Amino acid sequence: MYEQVSHALLNDILDELRPDLKRQDLRHFYTRLGANFYAIHSLFSHLYGRRDDFFEQMTALVDRLARAYIDRPTELERIDMAREEDHNWFLSQDIVGMALYCDGFAGTLEGLEAHLPYLSELGVNMVHILPILSCPEGASDGGYAVKDFRDLDERFGTLEDLRSLSESMRKRGMLLTLDVIVNHTSDEHVWAARAKAGYPDFQDFYYLFDSRDLPDIFEETMPEIFPETSPGSFTWDPTLGKWVMTVFNSYQWDLNYTNPRVLIEMVDIILFWANQGADIVRLDAVAFLWKKIGTICQNEREAHLILQLMKDCCQVTAPGVLFIAEAIVAPLEIIKYFGEDAVIAKECEIAYNATLMALLWDALATRDVRIMRHALQRRFAIPGGCAWVNYIRCHDDIGWVFTNEDIEAMGLDAKQHRRFLKQFYTGRFEGSFARGAPFQENPLTGDARISGTCASLAGLEKGLAENDQNEVDMAIRRILLLHGIIMLIGGIPLIYLGDELGMLNDYDYDKDPTKVGDSRWLHRSHFDWQGAEQRHDLNTVAGRIYKGLLRLVQLRQQNLAFTRAETEFTDTGNPHVFGFFRNHDQYSVLVLGNFSEKEQRLEARRLRHMGMRKTMVDLYAGRTITATQELVIEPYQLMVLTRAV
Numbered sequence: 153m154y155e156q157v158s159h160a161l162l163n164d165i166l167d168e169l170r171p172d173l174k175r176q177d178l179r180h181f182y183t184r185l186g187a188n189f190y191a192i193h194s195l196f197s198h199l200y201g202r203r204d205d206f207f208e209q210m211t212a213l214v215d216r217l218a219r220a221y222i223d224r225p226t227e228l229e230r231i232d233m234a235r236e237e238d239h240n241w242f243l244s245q246d247i248v249g250m251a252l253y254c255d256g257f258a259g260t261l262e263g264l265e266a267h268l269p270y271l272s273e274l275g276v277n278m279v280h281i282l283p284i285l286s287c288p289e290g291a292s293d294g295g296y297a298v299k300d301f302r303d304l305d306e307r308f309g310t311l312e313d314l315r316s317l318s319e320s321m322r323k324r325g326m327l328l329t330l331d332v333i334v335n336h337t338s339d340e341h342v343w344a345a346r347a348k349a350g351y352p353d354f355q356d357f358y359y360l361f362d363s364r365d366l367p368d369i370f371e372e373t374m375p376e377i378f379p380e381t382s383p384g385s386f387t388w389d390p391t392l393g394k395w396v397m398t399v400f401n402s403y404q405w406d407l408n409y410t411n412p413r414v415l416i417e418m419v420d421i422i423l424f425w426a427n428q429g430a431d432i433v434r435l436d437a438v439a440f441l442w443k444k445i446g447t448i449c450q451n452e453r454e455a456h457l458i459l460q461l462m463k464d465c466c467q468v469t470a471p472g473v474l475f476i477a478e479a480i481v482a483p484l485e486i487i488k489y490f491g492e493d494a495v496i497a498k499e500c501e502i503a504y505n506a507t508l509m510a511l512l513w514d515a516l517a518t519r520d521v522r523i524m525r526h527a528l529q530r531r532f533a534i535p536g537g538c539a540w541v542n543y544i545r546c547h548d549d550i551g552w553v554f555t556n557e558d559i560e561a562m563g564l565d566a567k568q569h570r571r572f573l574k575q576f577y578t579g580r581f582e583g584s585f586a587r588g589a590p591f592q593e594n595p596l597t598g599d600a601r602i603s604g605t606c607a608s609l610a611g612l613e614k615g616l617a618e619n620d621q622n623e624v625d626m627a628i629r630r631i632l633l634l635h636g637i638i639m640l641i642g643g644i645p646l647i648y649l650g651d652e653l654g655m656l657n658d659y660d661y662d663k664d665p666t667k668v669g670d671s672r673w674l675h676r677s678h679f680d681w682q683g684a685e686q687r688h689d690l691n692t693v694a695g696r697i698y699k700g701l702l703r704l705v706q707l708r709q710q711n712l713a714f715t716r717a718e719t720e721f722t723d724t725g726n727p728h729v730f731g732f733f734r735n736h737d738q739y740s741v742l743v744l745g746n747f748s749e750k751e752q753r754l755e756a757r758r759l760r761h762m763g764m765r766k767t768m769v770d771l772y773a774g775r776t777i778t779a780t781q782e783l784v785i786e787p788y789q790l791m792v793l794t795r796a797v
């Protein structure tokens with residue numbers, strides 16, 4: 153019955169639009185619209201069905217989908233069709249990602265295009281360019297406060313430059329990832345300007361309140377995201393004479409998705425960037441899309457419905473484009489962004505594996521892998537047709553997003569343990585190798601997240617400052633161990649530019665008034681081209697890290713055990729040694745990682761119970777090992793052992 157309603161509605165909408173669209177060849181569009189319309193209609197009516205203008209809004213949405221389809225370059229449509237045929241294309245072991253700032257790396261998009269060979273040389277074939285859209289001068293949350301969603305910041309270049317970059321990338325077999333900041337705009341965006349000028353239609357784009365009554369009720373349950381620099385979740389706007397919901401910085405206005413026009417605009421913006429050549433769209437802060445009084449205003453069911461709707465719309469116009477969910481939330485919540493109960497992804501195909509990221513840093517600090525193993529055994533598996541993006545560092549802080557339950561299961565006190573991690577990574581804990589800084593320390597809760605580069609957090613900064621050769625060696629091993637895990641564990645590894653050379657913290661950021669107080673700038677400095685020059689010199693630290701990482705990338709890309717293979721975590725019998733199998737048909741390997749600075753031993757008998765032979769090949773070191781009684785693993789060593797099957 154309901155499907156009939158949906159068919160009838162689609163006919164009415166097309167009758168409305170056809171006169172306008174009739175000169176176009178829309179065959180593929182109609183097929184895809186037909187296939188996805190039932191879902192689109194159901195979701196749209198669930199969200200907006202009670203409105204008088206429902207039909208008008210639904211028609212406006214389909215109109216935008218059709219127009220974006222007409223604008224889609226032929227070459228991209230060809231790719232859409234190839235990817236529809238092979239919809240698991242992105243699960244290949246070949247994909248290796250890198251996240252970077254265009255200005256810090258290469259100045260402009262043109263510069264970035266010229267420097268693509270640097271990325272290819274390391275085997276990188278997916279590049280996330282951090283935000284390049286038009287932003288206000290001054291503070292803009294590193295580009296995440298956008299002034300114009302359809303224009304680039306002129307510092308980076310023009311849309312023409314971006315198209316040229318995307319073409320060059322395509323020729324090199326590289327995927328382009330761009331951000332769409334779906335949750336908020338800058339207070340200088342034209343919608344905000346019109347709201348300030350008094351247009352009610354645009355005031356409806358945001359959450360505005362005349363008094364503190366509702367903001368006070370909201371704030372009772374909403375956690376603060378930037379408690380140090382932007383406390384609370386609302387900001388008084390003197391021009392409007394109203395309180396505006398601003399969950400992040402005071403100049404980032406939250407969009408109001410109870411208004412269908414917001415959703416329609418955002419779908420259109422996603423499709424706009426898809427048509428500029430983005431293969432992957434990173435949807436920023438998706439957990440925050442729906443606000444409800446009495447809740448933490450994160451991970452609400454409607455936020456998921458909005459994402460499903462965005463995905464279904466994208467399937468109609470640009471089906472080759474993938475979504476990455478940036479939801480740095482509790483493990484059980486992150487997984488839902490792949491689409492709940494979905495055998496095949498219905499929401500985002502890819503999500504940041506914040507759980508693994510936090511667990512890796514946890515294991516490095518404690519030298520104990522039991523929490524990580526326990527948590528991953530429960531939280532790593534995801535639906536078919538989806539992938540984790542596994543990372544160690546990104547442009548943001550490290551939050552301790554694992555669950556208290558997983559810490560308590562190991563007999564630890566969660567609160568104390570979190571405090572220990574904060575102390576450890578800010579270097580306040582006696583004997584810590586890490587040199588990081590707290591981010592948004594909350595005096596009320598005592599919580600803080602952590603900023604700092606991978607190398608500084610892993611001990612390299614301390615080792616170099618103290619001229620301690622052993623500490624430098626250990627730090628290099630730690631960096632490679634962490635990267636080895638993200639390369640091999642299953643999913644898409646995402647390297648943060650500079651980590652391949654061991655770049656250290658940049659303490660100069662707070663001389664810049666637009667950055668002061670935001671310690672994330674410690675790890676967002678200009679790329680170290682001098683270090684890059686040394687990448688082939690094994691007498692340098694940069695060269696040692698680079699070479700190790702290159703080997704790991706090659707190991708991943710050349711071995712079928714890492715393609716679409718399942719991951720099976722195993723108890724190695726030693727609390728310092730992490731282990732997992734990757735099994736794919738006749739290929740199977742055991743990856744072992746020693747998370748301590750002491751040599752560790754595994755009983756050979758135990759290895760044989762796991763199906764290993766006495767003689768094994770370590771693919772990483774490129775040598776044969778015979779373990780008669782025991783297998784000896786050096787400090788922070790990573791081993792990739794072949795298993796006979």
Ligand code: GLC
Pocket residue numbers: 293294296297333400436437478547548
């Ligand atoms: C995302 C970005 C982060 C930004 C926040 C608000 O989490 O990664 O850098 O501060 O969104 O836009």
Ligand code: GLC
Pocket residue numbers: 377437478479480481548549551
């Ligand atoms: C919070 C948010 C995350 C954002 C980060 C920025 O952790 O959950 O989305 O990236 O803040 O610091």
